[in-house]
Amino acid sequence: MFKNHLKIAWRSLRKQPFLSVLNTLGLAIGIAGTLLICLYIYDELTYDRMFADAERIHRINVDMKFGGPDKQVSQVSGPMAAAVLQDIPQVEQTLRFRPWGTASLSRADSKELVLENNTAFADSTLIDMLGLKVLYGNPKDALSGPNKLLLTKSAAEKHFNLSDAVGQEVVFNESQTYTVSGVIEDLPKNSFLSTYSVFMSMLSHQDQNVNWGNHNYNTFIKLKPNTDPEDIAAPLQGMVEKYLIPYAQEFFPGITLEQFEASGNYVRYSTIPLVDIHLHSNREADMSQNSDYKDIYILSFIALFLILLASINFMNLSTAYSLKRSKEVGIRKTLGSNKMTLVRQFLTESGLMTFGSMVIGIALVIVVLPYFNDLANKSIAFPYLNPVFWGILLLSVLILGLFSGSYPAFFMSRFVPIRVLKGTGENTVGGSKLRSTLVVFQFVVSVFLIIGTLVVSQQLQFIQNKDLGYEKDQVLLVNNVNRLGSELPAFKERVKSLAQVGNASLSGFLPTPSYRTDSSYFLEGKMNQESAINMQGWQVDFDYINTLGLKMQAGRTFDPSITTDSSAVIINESALAVMQMEPEEALGKRIFNGIGEEGFSHFTIVGVVKNFHFESMRNQIRPLALHIGNSSGLMAIKLKSGNFEGAIAQIQTLWDATAPGIAFDYEFMDDSFDRVYQNERRLGTIFIIFTSLSIFIACLGLFGLAAFNAQKRIKEIGVRKVLGASVSQITYRLSFDFLKLVFIAILAAVPIGWIAMDRWLQDFTYRIDIGWTVFVLAALLASGIAILTVSYQSIKAAVMNPVKSLRTE
């Protein structure tokens, strides 16, 4: 019987190629889209799970407030690791990282520099705690002593034959010499270390500020088996009183924890499981670019919508076209088939079609995956050999087939033989109400997704075009300028004198991702910890404000001719707000830079700069103090309009003349800026792609239904034409029914879209208001697409010669 079912199924699929193609294509695209999203989500959910005992590893975080806004940081102070290992018995092992950003490596016997994007000092527990695979070298030995360094395979390959790498000497940042003590496998792309390629022994890290006051170390702990992380919460918090307060007493003699907290300040330690970091940690100084778990929810919804749309399509088309099969049902019933046999037969058909769709869908995914990886910045591999994946996939497709097929199957098997056998059977197919409802549902989803896409892209546009308070266009950022050493000031002057260059500034601190440090400042006369003002303190040079086009709110900019400006400070409006002062009031006031080994240094406020965005627009602009100083990691060069390539070439020539052998490494500031919103943009693109997919699927369904409808009413159309109706009247008549549904869908989708996207926007401190234009645009788009889809079929039916359609009766 089953074989017979299969045979019939195959033949009836072939007999209605239009329907079969629409159905299969819709389902295949739905399956492919959903599968892609599922692979993506799976990848996101499995971050960092490859590490040994990953579920026992946690990172120590700190939330603190010490004047100014509160901060959530993923780093804690250097001595923390040793302290928890000693004081908290549940802690089995600790591992600290001190990320060191971009650094150059060269062989000891070569001058050729290779830049590595992400380097970090790491404790010797690195390999053991994370279970990293050491390809060459002794795992126990790897970071066990000073001047030892660990390379990933791809970093090592740039300099050595892999097998000879261990024991070789490399020069780090052209200053320190390290011995390669091990080569490890490249770090998995879905791990927090994915971008790191070089690890230096922590024992070589010369940190002057290893104290409880500076929070610079990403600190991981491995708990003993079966330890509840809750159990260590209290002792962890106890570190504040045990170590931090005694440290603070060096600066504020006699201060107690109670006094500290009474002033509204706090330091709170907590832990986050390693495996949660990727989706749930949005803290300063995270070691990798993390995702937001909310995006995962959004994507899951999109996946669900996609497959639901495809499934609804299937039901709609199958039931609509069932009248063609009603005769068959009638005959089969009179020949002795019972209902269940028919249901099984139709389910076989939909099963066959779903299976075909799955095969096409998988093929689509395999073809598209590389592009998708590119877009999403992932390296997802199709899990060809994973039996669990195939099991789940087959099971899901089976469920999908049953779900999509069951309604049409039961619908058709209910046909009463004498009714369908008697006439042409055309008026016997009901269910049009349900079909209409399903079409409405499909378009609600589509319109909702269109609204979402529009809002996301408008917000991105807003970020892109918002007055940032500084000018990021035509600004060239040159990396590693401190390599020029004493030549640097001269180099800067030479660059400035180029005709194409407007201005140039030396500073490691820029509004785009670069160095950040914050510390506590005190207004003169309020030198107690209650009045501390936590601010970013940036060292800049005299050209900084002009080069970046910052605007002054009050006072003046730095002036090289005024000698006292070496201790001048310019604050931003946010800092002013924290001080609760008017701009004029603040000018001339002195502020003291708090806790540092060198004691209290003071600055005089000479100006207030208008707020500019130096962090993501998700966050508020924080207080900032600019003062003159050397922090020359980067050089920002403002170019005049014109031939950029020529200008860059000239600068490079100057560079090569000044520092032969050192790589000239630069990028444009807008590119650097764009990276801040990489996640948003990626989400935006993914949104657009899958929205288009779902609209496409919905349109496939609409197309099929329109064709069916036109066919069903072919006699009516013929009669109307004979009686004098024009083509446009008939087209209108045929299209209107569908457009009505689309309008209902728009009405339903607008409030849902408004509420959902308003919530999404809440994450941004600086955001757009959703205007009515979004909804009008979404409505126009949806109905436009629907009209295009439907009118093709309607016009086709309307221009047909009525004699033809009436004769077939």
Added chain:
Amino acid sequence: MLLQLKNIFKWVNSGGQRIFLLKDINLTVEEGEFISVMGPSGSGKSTLLNVIGMLDNFDEGEYHFLDESVHTLKEKHRANLYKEYIGFVFQSYHLLDDLTVYENLEMPLLYKKYRSSERKAMVADMLDRFNMVGKKDLFPAQLSGGQQQLVGVARALIAGPKLILADEPTGNLNSQQSEEIMQLFKTLNQEDGVTIIQVTHSEMNAAYGSRIINLLDGRKIGD
């Protein structure tokens, strides 16, 4: 006695009025009869045939088929009954277009759960008997109307029914094809003892039968 209808009424309500499709029909059919039902359009011929074939319900009266009281049976049992004993032949043949001649013939056997070897033998037998062995792999669209109806009759016969119900079996055929089909019915009736009830407009076709029932407006006006 094969079947007996007693005081069968069937009606529909339309605009507050009760319109009778069948009115007080009494009919006894013995095994081996060949009955022709005649009457003008709308006189209830097809309705009567559908009631006899248990494809349609009636509103009042009793219907006995063999030893069963059809009017007291549940839908499912009734369906089992007609599947077992009745074969249908339609005016427009109603062959399944997607299936070959062979497969069309085989289908009722599939539903009756015959084994594969049995099915083969029975279909081969039927093809033989109707001289269609050469056409067994053709699809209905490749056959003439007469040939299609031949397949229709063969399909109705294949599971060995006691009764064949034919609703204007020659309505779509030309005279020569009609004659062949009617001849076939006659042979089946006389040589195989199959009971046949046919609906027809044509006096000539009616003459092949042994008994004629005339209907007018749902009433039996002649037997």
